[in-house]
Amino acid sequence: MNWLDTLLQGILLGGLYALFAAGLSLVFGIMRLVNLAHGDLIVLAAFLILLIVSSLGLDPFVAALIAAPLMFGIGWLMQYHLLNRTLGKDVLPPLLVTFGLSIVIQNGLLEAFTADSRRISAGTLETASMQVGGVNAGLMPLMTFASAVIVILALNQLIYRTALGRAFRATSDDVVTASLMGIRPNSIFAIATGLAMMVVTIAALYLGMRANFDPTAGPARLIYAFEAVIIGGLGSLWGTLAGGVILGVAQTVGAAINPEWQILAGHIAFLLVLLFRPRGLFPRAVD
Amino acid sequence: MASLIETRGLTAFYGDFQAIFGVDIRLDAGETIAVIGANGAGKSTLMRSIAGLIANQRDMVLHRGEAIGALGAPDVVRRGIALVPEGRKLFPSLSVEENLQIGGYGRRANGRWSLESIYDLFPVLKERRRNPATALSGGQQQMVAIGRALMSNPEVLLCDELSLGLAPVVIKDIYAAFSKIKSSGAAIIIVEQDIAQALKVADRVYCMMEGRITLTGRPSELERAQIHAAYFGAETHELA
Numbered sequence: 001m002n003w004l005d006t007l008l009q010g011i012l013l014g015g016l017y018a019l020f021a022a023g024l025s026l027v028f029g030i031m032r033l034v035n036l037a038h039g040d041l042i043v044l045a046a047f048l049i050l051l052i053v054s055s056l057g058l059d060p061f062v063a064a065l066i067a068a069p070l071m072f073g074i075g076w077l078m079q080y081h082l083l084n085r086t087l088g089k090d091v092l093p094p095l096l097v098t099f100g101l102s103i104v105i106q107n108g109l110l111e112a113f114t115a116d117s118r119r120i121s122a123g124t125l126e127t128a129s130m131q132v133g134g135v136n137a138g139l140m141p142l143m144t145f146a147s148a149v150i151v152i153l154a155l156n157q158l159i160y161r162t163a164l165g166r167a168f169r170a171t172s173d174d175v176v177t178a179s180l181m182g183i184r185p186n187s188i189f190a191i192a193t194g195l196a197m198m199v200v201t202i203a204a205l206y207l208g209m210r211a212n213f214d215p216t217a218g219p220a221r222l223i224y225a226f227e228a229v230i231i232g233g234l235g236s237l238w239g240t241l242a243g244g245v246i247l248g249v250a251q252t253v254g255a256a257i258n259p260e261w262q263i264l265a266g267h268i269a270f271l272l273v274l275l276f277r278p279r280g281l282f283p284r285a286v287d
Numbered sequence: 288m289a290s291l292i293e294t295r296g297l298t299a300f301y302g303d304f305q306a307i308f309g310v311d312i313r314l315d316a317g318e319t320i321a322v323i324g325a326n327g328a329g330k331s332t333l334m335r336s337i338a339g340l341i342a343n344q345r346d347m348v349l350h351r352g353e354a355i356g357a358l359g360a361p362d363v364v365r366r367g368i369a370l371v372p373e374g375r376k377l378f379p380s381l382s383v384e385e386n387l388q389i390g391g392y393g394r395r396a397n398g399r400w401s402l403e404s405i406y407d408l409f410p411v412l413k414e415r416r417r418n419p420a421t422a423l424s425g426g427q428q429q430m431v432a433i434g435r436a437l438m439s440n441p442e443v444l445l446c447d448e449l450s451l452g453l454a455p456v457v458i459k460d461i462y463a464a465f466s467k468i469k470s471s472g473a474a475i476i477i478v479e480q481d482i483a484q485a486l487k488v489a490d491r492v493y494c495m496m497e498g499r500i501t502l503t504g505r506p507s508e509l510e511r512a513q514i515h516a517a518y519f520g521a522e523t524h525e526l527a
Binding site: 163166167169170172173174176177178179180181182183184 | 338339340359360361364365369370372376378379380381385388389390392393394435439
């Protein structure tokens with residue numbers, strides 16, 4: 001067993017988990033909304049990309065460029081007209097509504113696409129590889145990790161360097177006072193969820209090209225996303241990347257010891273973090 | 288000509304609890320009025336109603352004669368009415384400068400206020416502009432809160448309990464800035480428990496008790512005994 005190879009594969013897998021989690025982290029960080037349909041929305045975006053690829057014959061990356069604004073629109077509408085109504089002091093309404101949404105999306109996808117397992121073909125990219133420090137790494141996992149870093153970098157720039165980002169943080173701090181600044185919190189939340197759905201589209205692109213997916217694949221993705229967010233610290237985007245990497249490394253190390261331990265090792269790493277650092281490794285200073 | 292701000296029979300509720308009862312006030316262009324009263328008199332509720340934080344019937348609040356009582360806070364601030372809220376309510380995850388910048392999110396195009404003019408008004412804020420806003424002293428935080436409201440280029444500035452929790456020397460510094468704010472063309476409504484301070488800066492005074500106006504008049508026309516009676520409970524006076 002080559003530990004360096006195992007470690008590298010784990011880190012790269014962590015990029016995919018960070019992509020799963022970044023949208024969840026963004027939405028939670030801004031409006032304290034736990035979206036239980038997040039995994040199903042990733043699968044929905046994967047089917048949307050698949051549909052564009054198969055119907056228009058486009059490259060998956062071009063298809064994702066078309067799907068991203070569509071997913072932004074879906075996210076905006078979902079937040080503005082449905083989820084904003086559930087926000088308040090009680091955490092239960094958003095949980096119940098997004099749980100219901102998860103079931104609706106799964107059944108809608110089953111109706112539309114059947115229960116067959118699908119995959120987005122990426123051609124030669126699927127098998128392309130390159131040497132990284134004497135270890136062979138797949139080009140697709142490398143691109144996934146690079147995309148995760150770029151997404152988190154871009155979100156951080158948006159949040160800390162733009163007027164919209166200031167509005168996100170102000171609304172997250174205090175909705176009522178934010179409205180005194182001329183900010184419309186419902187619109188800000190809808191934009192945040194729209195952006196999260198664009199990140200979801202990128203996650204879906206790599207999910208669809210790297211693995212098979214079917215209409216019921218969402219909840220497992222949600223668990224990985226949750227674990228990455230919680231390991232990293234709620235609301236921290238760089239923490240989410242670190243959480244994804246820890247989860248990925250734990251899984252590949254577990255799989256290297258015994259293939260049956262892959263998923264279990266990830267969950268154990270998550271539980272250990274919860275045990276010793278209940279607020280995650282890099283919690284936000286202001287909560 | 289219509290007043291800049293006018294309330295007509297304004298009532299406000301928190302759930303079933305009625306906080307103010309038929310309040311009539313008016314603010315004319317260039318004027319500073321003070322609303323004084325003890326804790327729980329309804330002063331802050333009056334400010335919150337004008338600022339759009341409490342939904343009212345449309346025609347209970349008028350801006351230049353237009354009914355705005357049913358507008359939400361984002362629309363009210365876009366009309367040029369900004370509130371400095373009680374307790375300052377700065378955004379803890381934003382720096383001093385970002386707190387000021389966010390105040391300009393719904394700003395009107397015409398007006399003199401900018402980051403630079405706020406720093407001219409409160410020079411200490413320029414030195415501390417990179418600091419988290421909540422790391423500042425109480426007085427400096429109040430300056431940020433006032434500057435943040437000014438960044439929207441308001442024609443009406445609502446100031447709720449500016450002196451609350453501040454040392455007298457700091458209060459003096461903050462009120463010293465008011466002449467510059469007035470010269471920018473903004474009319475001001477201040478809510479104060481500090482009667483002496485309110486009487487110094489206001490053109491007219493309204494005294495509230497238990498959700499009602501109990502006294503109105505110009506500071507020069509009001510006697511100490513009248514204010515004392517209106518503040519703590521006695522018959523209603525009308526002087527102006």
